[in-house]
Amino acid sequence: MSDLFAPLDDHPAYRQIANLIEERIVARVLRTGDALPSETDLARQFGVNRSTIREAIRELEIHGLLGRGRGEKRLRVTRPEPGSVSSGVSRALALHDVTFMELWEAMMAIEPAAAQYAATRRTADQLRSITRAHARFNREIADTAATVSAVLDFFTAVAAASGNQVLALSQAPLNLLLEPALSSIVDRVPQARARIQTAQGKIIDAIKLNKSEQARSWMEKHIRDFKRGHELETSMA
């Protein structure tokens, strides 16, 4: 199984430094909100050139571990938000030519679970977020883009209300993948809007009344509908 010699990979300095800083952040030595030392200072501490430091921080910045408020110069330690991570995942998936079926299967696994937990754990505030997305969906009947965006917001709000960060973070990338497919469906399948509206309403009712089983099963129906919509849409292409 294992060879006698492993291929040695020499990590360039900027990668090592990135890892070192990351360690400190994950170990909470550098806590969220703390400002990072200046690039010059870091260069001195690590005994490398500022250019090298810059390449290292770029890595952490991209991972969302470092960031800065708008118009702020110094970097500070931040906690990566779902959005910053999910874009990376969905770009990866896009490049792998994900099919609608793959996406759909994943949604069938994740969204109903999220709805179920949302029904038992949602706060009043989270419920409001969900209804707000639903209201926006009802309002934006004309504009396809706005409609789609409201649907995605609905999913995001439900996932957030599940009180489960892992589910929320797993759900986030699905949205970005769903967007183009959903646009076509909404555009070309007339009955789609009405069905989405009904389903969202039922899901909200269940979540409001803490009926987890109902929330789950309505979300399942809702997602199933997407498959039907997609089949209709492709058949009329």
Added chain:
Amino acid sequence: MSDLFAPLDDHPAYRQIANLIEERIVARVLRTGDALPSETDLARQFGVNRSTIREAIRELEIHGLLGRGRGEKRLRVTRPEPGSVSSGVSRALALHDVTFMELWEAMMAIEPAAAQYAATRRTADQLRSITRAHARFNREIADTAATVSAVLDFFTAVAAASGNQVLALSQAPLNLLLEPALSSIVDRVPQARARIQTAQGKIIDAIKLNKSEQARSWMEKHIRDFKRGHELETSMA
């Protein structure tokens, strides 16, 4: 909903360049396997300094869109693999203090689905990967770390066999989060090994015989066991 003025964010040059190159990659102008022009050349084309180019490339390299084979100098376009993306996700989750219950709920959503699809779609090769992980688990009864790693490999192999890249990519980060918790369980709950062994065996049988419902339900049992194990383990801490 939308303010009158959006906060304008000036994109630094290295970010713009990164986006430009990324566009070309996503649009398949630069295709997988193609070698990227040299840094000097890119600097000339974009009319910026090589340092700037380097910071831009770093971004794409981290996202897994660029990479180089071992001991290769030139960068080439690559497709991001689950591993490269998942580490980012799980780091994000780790920083958010994910609880075992959150992780467990997500596993309950994803792993049974993966097992189910694996049972209907696995190739002979993928089945071999799964059995190999199982065999390694059986062999490594002494070393906790090796045992845990074999369990994680089992999950990875099943997810890969599901033939669904979205599920596979959603599953990957869970492994990294599971590792520490599973180590404790394996270390301190004596019956854990036996139960894992049984469950893996049943799952493999079901996948081998293309019995998707059985694969799903055994995977569910398997994951449920983790919760029991975790409860036992914490109660004896």
Added chain:
DNA sequence: CGTGGCAGAATTGTCGGACAGTCCGATTAT
């Protein structure tokens, strides 16, 4: 006492150039 404004220090983004180590390709030797 709080507020606003200002000069100077600090910091980032970008630039130019430089050099050692290593990889690649072509040429030459076996």
Added chain:
DNA sequence: ATAATCGGACTGTCCGACAATTCTGCCACG
């Protein structure tokens, strides 16, 4: 044809520099 060799190309790292912007301490003023 295969193996050794050599020069060019490229990356990783360093140095030094400068404009633009932000931060900070200080001072005047209401």
